[in-house]
Amino acid sequence: MAQRILIAEDNDRVAAFVEALLRHEGYTTERTADGIETLQRIGRSVPDLLLLDLRLPRLHGVDLLKKLRKSPVGNDLPVIIVTGVYRGERYARAAQSLGVRHYLEKPFSANALLAAVKDMLPSCVQVDAAPEEGEPFDRHLYQAFSTGFSGTFHFEGKRKATLSFIAGTPVSLRPGFRHRDFGDYLLQNGRISANEYDYYQGAGHFRSDVLVQLGCLRYPELLQEKLAYLTGELLEAFSGPPLKVEQRSFPLSPGLQLFTLNMPSLFHRGYWRSSAPDTANPFPEEVYGQFVAPAAAFYRHVNFLDLNEEERRFVSQLDGSRTMAACLEGASGITPLLRLLKTFGMLVFAHEPLSVEMPAGMPLRLLFNVLEDETGPGGDGPLESFSDLVNEESRDDEPLLPAEPPPVLPEIGDLSLRVRQVFEGMQGKNYYQIFAMEQGKFSFDQLKTHYFKLTREFGPETMMQLAGEEAGMVEDILATVTTAYNTLSDVIKKERYDELLGSEKVGLGQKGDDIFQAQVQFQSGKVFLDMEEWDNAEKALQDACNIAPKNGDYLAHLAWSIYRNPQHGSSPAMREKVRQTLNRALTLDRVPSAYAFKGWILLEGGQDLLAEAEFSKALKLDARNNLARKGLREITEKREQEKKGLFRRMFS
Structure with a gap:
């Protein structure tokens, strides 16, 4: 069985390089991006080796290592440290006192990493252990899919789990291969609180619909999150160890079909994950x-x-x-x-x-x-x-190409083409037009029908298949559709929006007066931000964005006002709105304010390296951006303090 290495690294590019290198050598790998997640993962399943970056968000690598050495499950866990900050022989010697033999400074060579891994892993091989029985996960999954199996698979081995099928399609899994359950997945992603998770586990009896009852998720969001959770957990199992399974079938009504996972696509992506x-x-x-x-x-x-x-x-x-x-x-x-x-x-x-x-x-x-x-x-x-x-009949009766020449687009797949078409089709449309309605002919049924159609079409399955520009377009589509639906489905918000659409021009009474009004609201919002009057700032900036929804600077300041408003501090929904608004601002216009705001959000979240990159982008566009300059100064001072503190902690 392949030995399992846990890579604790918050720099995605470094982690991806290391993971590809180790998998090519035949190792099984897992990745975490912060100290708390790493500790929880080891608590659930101890790896054969931990590859540890010291500067992890939420829990520093040294503190994590000390906790492991005091725990029965981690006191003898082989660890290799990689770092780009703490350089020099004195740090390496200090790490040795915590049982670390290999201390690699970035950038390190592939040969140096592999030599360290091969030196450490023999010490954790149990030569007298009986080989684990079972078969790779993909064989079990394909057996259920190809036979249309309905029932449960009870997996045994290092990973115990129960996977339920209906007509060959997975519909439920607990515990997960990465998370304890669906509620834990939502908790780790900031969608529910610890208190809400306790209710889900206890009084809720693991029923996901209680999360709708509690007001944590809207029902369409619940369906999307369940699909994302199940897909991610099954993909995780593709690169896991062989599993034994006990099958229990149950009868199913003929013709029943659930629209859940795209199974051929799941296998394809699973093989991409588990093989070079x-x-x-x-x-x-x-x-x-x-x-x-x-x-x-x-x-x-x-x-x-x-x-x-x-x-x-x-x-x-x-x-x-x-x-x-x-x-x-x-x-x-x-x-x-x-x-x-x-x-x-x-x-x-x-x-x-x-x-x-x-x-x-x-x-x-x-x-x-x-x-x-x-x-x-x-x-x-x-x-x-x-x-x-x-089909020749289709070729004759239904032309495959439109009568008009199609727009010139890059050579991309059907999915990417569809994303671009929908994204471009939404530009310049009001909320009614997005749902194929006129303002005077509003239909709530039509609103719901079009909303569910769009959110299903551009749900997690679509997001996972795209990257780069198209992935950003999908985020914008969902953000626009959700905002439009929330506005039109609320009587008071709909009234205000109707007034906005039908309001006559005020003030100058000339062409471009709406632009003038937007600028007035924007300047007012910035003054309120300086005065720390967050509610007034948010309202003024929202009005500016309603008038000029494609102004990246307005959107960036709106996101910052929402983030800074203490009223929204514990709301996952508002944090998500901040993220979406900033991403939309940068999609529309590369404004330095958006990069600076994004940098501070990352910095306050403990992601210093990512924050530093955002501040640098802001200063490339505007060298006088005070917020970005202040952020870089704080990162530099913080690193100096951490270097001094780390050395003391290693010998304490």
Whole structure:
């Protein structure tokens, strides 16, 4: 069984590099980003080795290490320290007094890290322990999915858990593979308080709907969070140890189908998480020289996937006229896809060329993951692959392309294209138009229908498949839709919004008067901020943003006024609003104020390195930004104090 290493590192880039390196060497890895989370993870399941950064948020690495050494579960846990701040021989010697043999200063080489890991791990291998029985998690999961299993899987081993299925789809898990349960997931993510979690566990009997009763989450939010929790926990299990399972089935009404997890996509992402993309082909060596084509299972599952361009290029060549070796030529980073194709039995092989045939009686319209314009090795024209499998009747009656030429967009997948279309379609629309209504023809049923449609379409499943600009667009879409729904579904807010839409111009009475009014409100808001009159500042800045919703500077100051208002200090919903508003401000305009405000929020949350990066961005845009300069000074002073205090603590 692969040895398990816990990486406690709050710098995501460093953690990702270390994790990829260790997994390539055959180790199983887990990641945490702060000291409290690290301590809790070790308390639930002790790893074979801890890779510890000293400057962790919430609990300093030295204090964490001292707590471990006083605990029965961590007094002899092998630890390697990595640090970019505490440099020098005296710190390394002090760490030795806490049982640390390897003290690596950033930047360190891959060879230095691997040498330290290999030196430490033999000491924690139990040579006389019997090998653990069981099978990898993905085999258990695929068995339930492929057979349409309804019932429960009781997992035994290092990770005990009960996973419930309906018609082959997971619907419930407790305890989780990473969190104790759904409530613990919400607690760790700041969505519920410790008191609310106690109620959920006790009087609530782990029923998630009590969180709606308590007013912690709206029902659509509850559904999204449950989906995100279940997806994340199952992905965690893909890289875990083998598990034994006891199955208990129960009868199910025929035809019942739940729309929950996208199982083929879950496996695809799970294989991305648990294997290096450039490792060896998982298929047997003997199939390399054989011709390959899609099996019947291919057509049942391929449209559930959102493949990248390299994977789509490989899939486009599976036309039966090429060998596996020819299809793989020049391909890189597709091992997770190959594992999926093998697990699901989606390919067939033969020693002679194969003819591609669709399953009988399946009126396939389109295959989403095929590059229909792909040319063959000789450049002689389009590949004769899946483009010929489009339903001919659909091709004649329903044109696949719109009559007007589509807008020029980057070459992105269908999901990214849809995100961009919706995002651009919302620009310049009022709240009624977002839900396809007119102000004078309001319908609450139509409001709910469109709201649920959009929040389902752009829920956690969508967020997890995107990155970069498109992920930011999804956040903006959800923020806009939620704000619009909350406004129109509240009678008083709707009245005020109607007044705003129908109000006549005041003041100058000239073109651009609304811009003038927004500027007046903005300047008033800044004065109130200086006077620390938070409620008045928030109101004035909200009015400015209502008039000019695309002004990044206005939005950034609004977020800061909400954050600074003590009235919102314990509200997870308002903290989320601050985050979304700042992100939207930076999406619209790279204003130095937004970076400075974001930096202070991170700094007060204990994330000094991230805060430092935000302050630096602000000063690149405006070298005179006093808030950013003050933040950098505070970080420098704090580090000097910590260096002095750390040395004292190591010898105390």
